[in-house]
Amino acid sequence: MDNKKLYRTIRDKMGASYYVPISFKDGNNYTIRDVEDKEYIDLSAGYAVANIGYNHPEMLLSQVKYLLKSNYAPTWMPTTESLELAEKLISYFPGYKCLRTTGGSNGNEVAISVFYNLCGGEIGTFERSYHGWSQTTLGMGEIDKFKLPNVRNEYVTKKLPPPNQHTLEDVEEFFIENPLVKIFIAEPILGSGGVIIPEEGYWKSFQDICKKYNVFLIFDETITAFGRMGHMFATHYYGVEPDGLIFAKGMSSGYASIGAVLIKEEHLKSFKFGDVSATFAWTPFSCAVTTKNIEIIEKENLCNNSKIVGQYLKDELIRIFTKHCKRTKFEIRGIGMMVAIKFLTDNEKHNIFLVGRLVYEMIDEGVMFCYSGDNDSIIGLPPLTLDKEGVDKSIRLIENVLIRKDL
DSSP states (O other), X not given: OOHHHHXXXXXXXXXXXXXXXXXXXXXXXXXXXXXXXXXXXXXXXXXXXXXXXXXXXXXXXXXHHHHHHOSOOOTTSOOHHHHHHHHHHHHHSTTEEEEEESSHHHHHHHHHHHHHHHHOSEEEEETXXXXXXXXXXXXXXXXXXXXXXXXXXXXXXXXXXXXXXOOHHXXXXXXXXXXXXXXXXXXSSBTTTTOBOOOTTHHHHHHHHHHXXXXXXXXXXXXXTTTTTSSSOHHHHHTOOOSEEEEOGGGTTTSSOOEXXXXXXXXXXXXXXXXXXXXXXXXXXXXXXXXXXXXXXXXXXXXXXXXXXXHHHHHHHHHHHHHHOSSSOXXXXXXXXXXXXXXXXXXXHHHHHHHHHHHHHHHHHTEEOEEOTTSSEEEEOOOTTOOHHHHHHHHHHHHHHHHXXXX
């Protein structure tokens, strides 16, 4: 079956939304193939999922080993695999305890439930943020295409502009004007919002303000964690200690459906761990391959590779866009394996049009990017295994598109 036929058939039968009319067959490291055997360099990693790349040989052996052993255990029974994973996570965050989830949306729900149980009140988030696809998290979001008209958030949510659009004085004013906000949930770097990177010192000051007004700070590290920004966790990079942390995506690199919420021990004294669970959360299989995933990130020094190769990718994108975009203003921002390209013409609809056309033409050329949530930026979130050879090949293909577009 060719790409178009499979795309139409799945769309008709599943009611699912797919934004590229090509169909995945398999992958290897940072490349993927479609059902017609065309190869693409994947600079999306499934939106920051495939951190160790596709079909990692050591991971495949681990998967086979644990499939032969035991795939599932009742959620009320502890396993050695879940203990090993919890200990691995907590080794990075002494003084926290670990709650089991199945992914980012579920993790946000769990974190909100725990802290709402402690303090009630209202929830603060950033405009342009994305925290998942559940009733609560959809209601919290600020991106139109992630909203459903009849979905309502049962929690009252107040929005603060993104970090690049306000000052720390504005943050303090926000909490003064919204005294019922007792929980603030934030992506350390807004991913779907367009890779918005706060200034140095921002998060330490933000946390100080939260403490001043008795607000719990939750870091949603669904995208940023496990090496994506050139450091294992954004939390450590920014030198803060949030009250809660949310992990998913690169936590298993897509080899298992899993997530975690870490919460400071002091906040869980009146909260029973058995109160938080899910049928498919933390099976022996998912825990084992997730622990292996973290070990691979450590052993292959992928944090450092993310930092070095990510900077190289950003520099090369700046070079070719500067060379070929003579009539169209643009901005490229990034850190580690997170990069965004945003056009800055006065016509916002035209900017969105350019993003759409370029993403599709780059895919035709053999390079896979993704969009920001509101389609106004091209987003790159490659596997952390991307090397300079892969960047050079990508840049040649992207440059072919830019030459044709004459921007």
